[in-house]
Amino acid sequence: MKTWICWIGLCLGAWVNVCAQVTVTGYITDKQTGQPIAEARIQVTDLALSQASDAAGFFQWTRLPAGVHTLRITAPGYNPWEQTLRLPSSATLQIRLLEAVSLTEEVQITALRATEQTGTTYNTLTAADIRRINYGQDLPLLLDQLPSTVVNSDAGAGIGYTGIRIRGSDPTRTNVTINGIALNDPESHGVFWVNLPDLASSVDNIQVQRGVGTSTNGPAAFGASINIQTQSLTYEPYASYEGGAGAFNTWRHSLRAGTGLINGRFALDTRLSSITSDGWVDRAFSDLKSLFAAAGWYGDRSVLKAVMLRGKEQTYQSWWGIPEAYLDDPVLRRSNYYTYENETDNYQQDHYQLLYSLAPTTALSLNAALHYTWGRGYYEQYRAGDDLAAYGLPPVIAGADTIATSDLIRRRWLNNHYYGFTFSAQYQPISSLQLTLGGAGNQYDGEHFGELIWARFASVSEIRERYYESFSQKQDANVYLKALWNPAARVSVYGDFQVRHIGYQLGDSSLTAPGTDQGGAPVSGDFTYLFMNPKAGLTWQASEKTQLYASYSIANREPVRSDFIDAPQGRTPEHETLYNAEAGLRYRSAHWQATLNGYHMRYQNQLVLNGEINDVGASVRQNVPESYRAGIELEVGWQPLSALTLTGNLTLSRNRIAVFEEYLYNYDPYELEVIRYENTVIAFSPALTAGSVLTWEPVSGLRFTWTGKYVGRQYLDNTTNASRSLDPFFVQHLQGDYTWRTPWAQELTVGIRVNNLTDVAYEPNGYTFSYKIGPERYTENYYYPQAGLHAMGRIGIRF
Numbered sequence: 001m002k003t004w005i006c007w008i009g010l011c012l013g014a015w016v017n018v019c020a021q022v023t024v025t026g027y028i029t030d031k032q033t034g035q036p037i038a039e040a041r042i043q044v045t046d047l048a049l050s051q052a053s054d055a056a057g058f059f060q061w062t063r064l065p066a067g068v069h070t071l072r073i074t075a076p077g078y079n080p081w082e083q084t085l086r087l088p089s090s091a092t093l094q095i096r097l098l099e100a101v102s103l104t105e106e107v108q109i110t111a112l113r114a115t116e117q118t119g120t121t122y123n124t125l126t127a128a129d130i131r132r133i134n135y136g137q138d139l140p141l142l143l144d145q146l147p148s149t150v151v152n153s154d155a156g157a158g159i160g161y162t163g164i165r166i167r168g169s170d171p172t173r174t175n176v177t178i179n180g181i182a183l184n185d186p187e188s189h190g191v192f193w194v195n196l197p198d199l200a201s202s203v204d205n206i207q208v209q210r211g212v213g214t215s216t217n218g219p220a221a222f223g224a225s226i227n228i229q230t231q232s233l234t235y236e237p238y239a240s241y242e243g244g245a246g247a248f249n250t251w252r253h254s255l256r257a258g259t260g261l262i263n264g265r266f267a268l269d270t271r272l273s274s275i276t277s278d279g280w281v282d283r284a285f286s287d288l289k290s291l292f293a294a295a296g297w298y299g300d301r302s303v304l305k306a307v308m309l310r311g312k313e314q315t316y317q318s319w320w321g322i323p324e325a326y327l328d329d330p331v332l333r334r335s336n337y338y339t340y341e342n343e344t345d346n347y348q349q350d351h352y353q354l355l356y357s358l359a360p361t362t363a364l365s366l367n368a369a370l371h372y373t374w375g376r377g378y379y380e381q382y383r384a385g386d387d388l389a390a391y392g393l394p395p396v397i398a399g400a401d402t403i404a405t406s407d408l409i410r411r412r413w414l415n416n417h418y419y420g421f422t423f424s425a426q427y428q429p430i431s432s433l434q435l436t437l438g439g440a441g442n443q444y445d446g447e448h449f450g451e452l453i454w455a456r457f458a459s460v461s462e463i464r465e466r467y468y469e470s471f472s473q474k475q476d477a478n479v480y481l482k483a484l485w486n487p488a489a490r491v492s493v494y495g496d497f498q499v500r501h502i503g504y505q506l507g508d509s510s511l512t513a514p515g516t517d518q519g520g521a522p523v524s525g526d527f528t529y530l531f532m533n534p535k536a537g538l539t540w541q542a543s544e545k546t547q548l549y550a551s552y553s554i555a556n557r558e559p560v561r562s563d564f565i566d567a568p569q570g571r572t573p574e575h576e577t578l579y580n581a582e583a584g585l586r587y588r589s590a591h592w593q594a595t596l597n598g599y600h601m602r603y604q605n606q607l608v609l610n611g612e613i614n615d616v617g618a619s620v621r622q623n624v625p626e627s628y629r630a631g632i633e634l635e636v637g638w639q640p641l642s643a644l645t646l647t648g649n650l651t652l653s654r655n656r657i658a659v660f661e662e663y664l665y666n667y668d669p670y671e672l673e674v675i676r677y678e679n680t681v682i683a684f685s686p687a688l689t690a691g692s693v694l695t696w697e698p699v700s701g702l703r704f705t706w707t708g709k710y711v712g713r714q715y716l717d718n719t720t721n722a723s724r725s726l727d728p729f730f731v732q733h734l735q736g737d738y739t740w741r742t743p744w745a746q747e748l749t750v751g752i753r754v755n756n757l758t759d760v761a762y763e764p765n766g767y768t769f770s771y772k773i774g775p776e777r778y779t780e781n782y783y784y785p786q787a788g789l790h791a792m793g794r795i796g797i798r799f
Contacts, residue, residue, distance in 0.1 A: 021062075021064060021065060022087045022088075022089055022090045023060065023061065023062045023090040024061040024064055024071075024087065024090065024091050024093065025058075025059070025060045025090075025091070025092045025093070026060070026094070026095055027058055027093070028040045028053050028058075028073060028075070028095045029057055029094075029095070029096050029097070030078075030096070030097060030362070031096035035362075036053075036056050036057030036431060037053060037057050037075050037078070037097060038052075038053055038054060038055045038056075038057065038117070038486070039052050039053065039075065039116065039117065040052065040053040040059075040073055040074065040075035040097070041073065041074045042059050042071070042072075043071070043073070044061065044064065044071060045070045045071075045072050046068075046070050046642055047065075047590075047642055049061070049588075049590065049593075049639070052115070052116050054489065054490065055117075055431070055432060055486040055492070056489055060544045061590060062544070062589060062590060063589060063590035065590070065642070066088055066089075067086070067087065068084060068085070068086050069084070070082065070083070070084050070085075071083055071084075071085055071093075073097065075097060078098065079097065081095055110426075111180065111367075111424035111426065111436050111482075112214060112215070112216045112217070112227055112438075113207055114209050114213060114214050115484075116539065116549075117484055117486075117492035117539050118214060118484070118492075118537050118551070119492075119494055119536075119537020119539050119549040119550055119551035119582070120209055120211070120213055120214060120537060120551050120582060121209065121210045121211055121213075121582050121584065121597050121633070122207055122209040122210070122213070123146050123147070123207070123208050124205060124206070124207045125142070125143075125207075126205050127203070127231075130200050130203055130205075132703070132705075132737065133705075133735075134200045135244055135246075135252075135794055136198060136244050136250075136254075136275050137158035137159060137162075138158060138159060138160070138162040138193045138197075139196075139200050140163065140193060141153070141162060143208060143226075144707075144709060145649075145691045145693055145707060146208055146649070146691075147210070147633045147650075147651055147689075147691070148166055148167045148631070148633060148651040148653070149166050149689070149691075150164070150684075150711050150764055151163065151165075152764040152784060153786060154318045154319060154784060155280060155281050155284035155286065156279065156318075156334075156784070156785060156787040157247070157248055157250070157277065157279060157755075157790065159250065159275060159277045159286050160277070160279060160284060160286040160288075160315045161194050161315060161318070161345075162193055162194070163765065165223075166208070166210060166224035167211070167599075167629055167651075168223070168629060168653070168684055168685030169222055169223020169224065170684065171190050171191055172184075172188060172189035172190045172560060173189070173222035173223045173224075173557070174221065174224045174225065174226060175213075175216050175218055175219055175220065175224075175225040175226070176191045176226045176227075176228070177216060177218060177225070177226075177228065178228045178229075178230060178309070178351070178353075179228070179229060179230055179353055179355060179369065180217060180227075180424075181217065181353060181369060181422060182217045182218025182219070182440075182442065183218070184218050184219045186418060186442070186444040186446075186476065187446055187472060187560060187561040188560050188562065192347075194286070194288065194311075194313050194347075195347060195348075195375070196290060196309055197273060197275050197288035197290040197313065198252070198254055198271075198288070198290050199228075199290070199309070199311075201242065201271055201273060201292075202230050202231045202256075202269075202292040203228055203229065203230060204229045204230060204231050206226065206229075207226075207227045208224060208225070208226050208227075209221065209224060209225045209227070210223070211223075211553065211580045211582055211601060212533075212535065212553035212554075212555045212578060213225045213553075214482070214535065215438075215478075215482065215496050215498040215533065215535065217422055217439075217440040217442075217478065218442075220500075220533070220555045220556060220557040220578075221555065222557055230294065230309075231292070231294060233261065233267055234258050234260055234267070234269065235261045236260040236261075237258060237259050237260035238256070238257065238258050238798060239255075239256070239257040239798075239799045240255075240797060240798040241253075241254070241256075241796070241797050242254040242794065242796045243794065243795050244792055244793060244794040245792070245793055246790065246791055246793055247280075247787070247791055248279055248280055248787070248790070249276075249277065250276070250277040250278070250792060251274075251277070252274070252275045253273065253274045253275075254271060254272070254273040255272045255273075256269070256270070257269070257270055257271075258270070261298065265297060265299070266295075267294075267296050268293075268294070268295050268296075269295075270294075271290075271291070271293075272290075272291055274288070274289050275288040276288070279316070280334060280786070280790070281318045281334055281336055281785075282335055282336040283316050283318075283336045283339075284315070284318035284336060285315070286314075286315045286316075287314045287315075288311070288312075288313050289311070289312045289313075290309070290310060290312070291309075291310040293307070293308045294306065294307045294308070301358060301360065302356070302358045302359070303357045304354075304356050305354075305355045305356075306352075306353070306355075307353040307355065308350070308352055308353075309351040309353075310349070310350045310351070311349050312347075312348040313347055313348075314345070314346050315344065316336075316338070316343060316344050316345075317343050317344065317345055317379065318338075318784075320337035320338065320782065321765075321783050321784045322335055323780065324780075324783065327761075327783060327785070333761070333785045340382030340409075342380050343381060343382060344380055345377070346379065346380070347375065347376070347377030347414075348375070348376060348377055349374070349375040350373065350374045350375075351371070352371065353369060353370070353371045354369060354371070355367070355368075355369045356368050356369070363429060364426070364427050364428075365426045365427075366423075366424075366425045367424055367425075368421065368422070368423045369422045370419075370421050371418075371419060371420060371422070372418070372419040373416075373417070373418040373419070374416075374417055374418075375414065375415075375416050376413075376414070376416070377413070378411040378414070379411070379412055380410070380411050380453075381409065381411075382408075383407065383408050383409070383410060384407050385407060386405060386406060386407075387405055388403075388457070389404070391408075391452060391461070391467040392467055393460060393461055393467075394459055395459070396458075396459050405457075406455050406456045406457040406458070406459075407455070407456040408452060408454060408455035408456065409452070409453050409454040409455075410450055410451065410452050410453065411450065411451045412448075412449075412450045413449050413450065414447070415446075415447040416445065416446040416447065417444070417445045417446075418442065418443070419443055420441050420442030420443055420476075421440065421441055422439070423438060423439060423440070424437065424439075425437045431486075432485060432486040432487070433485050433486070434483070434484045434485075436481070436482040437479075437480075437482075438480055439478050439479035439480060440477065440478055441475075441476075442475070442476045442477070443473070443474070444472075444473065444474040444475075444476070445471075445473055446472045446473075446474075448468075448469065448470045448471070448472075449466045449469035449470075450468045451465065451466055452464070452467060471506075471507060472504070472506045472561065473503075474502070474503065475501075475502065475503040476500070476501075476502050477500070478501070479499055480496060480498035481497050482494070482495065483495045489541075490540060490541035491539070491540055492539045492540075493536075493537075493538055494535075494536065494537035494551070495535070495536050495537075496535035496536070496537075497532075497533070497535070498531075498532075498533040498534075498535075499530070499531070499532055499533075500531045501528075501529070501530050502527075502528070502529040502530075502558050503526075503527070503528050504525075504526070504528075505525070505526050505527075506525045506564060506565070527558070527564070529556075529558045531555075531575075532554075533553070533555050533556060534553070535551065535554070536552055536553075537549065537550065537551035538550050545587055545588055545589050546586070546587050547585070547586040547587075548584075549582075549583065549584055549586070550581075550582065550583040551580075552579075552580070552581050553578075553579075553580045554579055554580070555577070555580065556575055556578075557576045557577075557578070558575050559573040559574075559575065559576075562621075563607060566621070567620060573621070573622075573623060574623050576604065576605050576606050576607060576623070577603070577605065578601055578603050578604075579601070579603075579604075580599070580600070580601045580602075581599065581600045582597060582598070582599045583597070583599075584598060584633075591638060591639050591640060592636075592637065592638055593635075593636070593637035593638075594634070594635065594637070595633075595634070595635040596632070596633075597632070598631070598632050598633075599629070599630065599631055599633070600628065600629075600630045601628060601629040601630070602626075602628045603624075603627045603628060603629075604625065604626065605624070605625065606623065606624055606657075607623055608621060608622065608624055608627075608657065608660070608683070608718055609621055609683065609718065610622040610660075610661060610663050620663070624657050624659065624660055625658065625659065627655075627656060627658060628656060629654075629655045629682070630653065630654050631652055631654065632651070632653075633649065633650070634650045635647070635648070635649045636648050643696060643697045644694075644696055644697075645693075645694070645695045646692070646693070646694050647692065648690070648692040648693070649690065649691050649692075651688065651690070652687065653685065653686075653687055653688075654687065655681055655682040656682065657677075657679075657681075657718055658679065659676065659678055660676075660677045660719070661674050661675070661676055661677075662674070662676075662677065662718070662719055664771060665771050665772070666772040666773070667772070673772065675719075677718070677719055677720070680720045681715050681720045682718060683714070683715050683716060683717050684714050684715070684716075685714070685715075686711050686713060686728075687712050687713070688712035688728075689709075691707070691709050691710075692707065692708045693705060693707050694707075701738055702736075702737075702738045703738075703739075704735070704736050705736075706732065706733070706735075707733045707734075707735075708730065708732045708733075709731050709732075710728070710730045711728060711729055711764060712728045713725055713726065713727065714726040714764075716766050716781060723779070724781055726763055726764065726765070726766055726783070727762070727763070729760060729763075729764070731758075731760050731762060732756070732758055732760075733753065733755050733756065733757060735751065735752070735753040735754070736752055737750070738750055738751070745797050745798065746798050746799055747796070747797070747798040748796070748798075749794070749795065749796035749797075750793075750794070750795050751794045752791060752792070752793045752794075753791065753792050754789070754790075755787065755790050755791065755792070756786070756787060756789050756790065757789065758789075759789040760788070761788065762786055763784055763785050763786065765783075766781060766784060768780065768782070
């Protein structure tokens with residue numbers, strides 16, 4: 001009977017908490033000038049609710065449960081404001097924010113960021129969000145629950161080489177910046193997250209914009225952009241350790257320390273991390289090390305900050321995947337094509353950034369940055385029975401025998417330098433108008449070469465003799481002008497125009513004669529592009545709870561290095577153009593949040609794999625005249641009780657190529673065949689994706705999180721053939737964490753994360769190729785299976 005009385009009492013208490021509701025209204029202004037502060041972030045932290053102030057600095061919460069709540073307000077350039085409020089009845093607040101010492105620290109990235117007034121589609125993860133889900137996986141795994149997102153891992157467990165697709169767009173079409181500086185490789189446009197292990201431990205926040213988004217630095221965003229800000233100023237000194245251990249002999253160690261603000265002027269932060277794992281796939285080990293360091297000087301109206309990111313990785317290659325015949329065998333699913341003991345990838349990448357910001361007046365903010373990235377490393381391969389002629393070597397004459405092939409070990413090297421500057425200036429002449437002028441200029445110098453380090457029959461070669469080498473240079477410069485205008489209290493108009501110039505040269509070290517690629521074919525070329533990229537957006541705050549928005553953008557993108565090198569002679573790839581329309585509705589109340597977004601992305605000359613193999617055996621991409629992606633994205637959040645939160649997202653999309661030509665080689669007779677298709681599905685573009693997160697905090701400091709992810713069928717090529725596709729899958733994870741204070745530590749956290757809770761066998765990535773011999777077609781499909789049920793534990797201590 002006592003148990004039933006307790007349960008009844010708890011239910012009645014929860015019911016009273018929901019039914020006793022109050023309204024909180026507020027105005028946010030600058031403490032010195034009295035000017036309203038727009039786009040301040042207002043959070044009811046104990047309820048996980050958030051909204052932004054309008055152009056008049058106004059916000060309103062309705063139907064808040066009566067009781068004690070913590071209200072936190074942040075705005076770029078201002079000190080955070082936080083207060084615990086007891087709300088027996090409705091209240092009106094006048095909140096005045098004080099200009100921060102670190103006024104301009106975030107200006108480095110806010111020039112590239114979307115807001116609720118730009119009419120674009122985005123999500124932002126805060127430092128607290130990242131800390132809760134970070135168990136040492138590569139950063140793409142932390143973004144898995146965002147709408148229209150699919151992630152994958154070569155080694156199967158999220159450590160090592162990982163990838164991310166947003167709206168079906170591959171990583172080369174996703175623009176990534178760190179502190180406003182492009183992270184994408186200038187040649188391939190890809191981002192290799194393994195080069196910066198444990199990056200998430202030094203990140204303050206991440207904004208992901210879907211579609212074209214706002215103007216940014218680096219390659220064009222053709223599916224999404226990921227904007228990362230590293231750790232910001234911490235006022236108090238600290239030291240922390242984050243450790244973890246789990247399945248597949250995975251170990252993680254991360255040490256962080258900071259001085260806090262010394263004498264109101266100087267701060268130093270650093271992190272040292274090590275992550276090792278055997279990987280779920282056989283032999284797919286990872287040995288990852290990274291270093292983060294930042295030193296900042298904070299003046300009254302200026303900041304000078306130096307940031308260094310260094311990553312060093314060695315991973316055993318699991319790039320091949322497994323053939324389709326292995327999928328149903330639990331042992332063969334984990335097999336690795338490679339068996340040579342040192343079939344490894346070895347790479348180090350160092351990033352140096354010098355950031356300076358100045359706010360001479362409250363209406364003007366200026367910033368500039370210098371950056372330099374040095375990457376160098378190789379992957380090593382054992383090759384059985386390769387033709388000596390492919391390495392420029394004559395046959396070996398042994399008595400009466402002529403030996404034209406040999407087993408050998410080779411290394412393929414990349415040594416590159418990327419450097420340049422970025423700048424932006426934000427000016428607000430009146431409260432209703434904000435102007436931003438910015439841009440960047442970058443230079444890339446890349447050296448590619450291959451070495452032979454052993455051969456069973458070495459012919460006339462010397463150890464480390466280069467059998468191919470090529471050099472490239474790329475210049476990338478852009479300038480943009482953005483305007484945000486509030487003609488009325490609830491209306492915002494956004495405009496953005498970018499001019500981007502690209503120069504790209506391929507050839508030998510002097511760039512006047514051809515170099516050679518991996519197959520010995522000549523490589524040369526000089527390509528120039530000038531792109532105009534306009535964008536416009538409109539938002540209307542229809543009510544205190546509802547906002548409508550729309551935007552239209554045009555983006556242009558140059559081909560990547562492999563498009564030039566792999567294309568058959570005489571066929572030069574054309575640049576791609578994207579026309580992107582977005583429109584949606586945002587709704588917020590005390591217990592509900594929802595966003596409904598519709599998008600249409602129309603491409604001209606999109607580059608897609610066509611099935612052709614060129615004369616050195618590489619896959620070829622070709623331009624298709626017309627293609628598009630269109631869909632609806634729904635995000636919903638519900639908090640029925642302060643301890644319980646449910647969020648979810650759903651994307652329904654249609655992704656089509658109007659006319660697609662597949663190229664097949666027929667080896668008998670030796671000729672190229674072309675097969676024409678119409679209205680086919682774009683590869684790796686599922687028609688349905690969905691995610692959900694259920695969070696329960698039964699007592700203070702104890703949190704349980706369940707996540708689920710569904711991904712519909714993905715086709716491996718552009719022919720819409722189900723026999724060349726990835727099956728749909730639904731995967732679930734469960735996480736539990738407990739955080740408390742102790743007499744000897746400011747914060748102590750223990751947690752465990754159980755991945756793939758129901759032990760689902762699934763494959764989010766793969767590839768296919770086909771050929772013909774006479775009338776028969778042969779197709780080979782390869783897949784990247786992910787780990788089954790496994791767990792990872794962690795412990796965190798902060799002093």
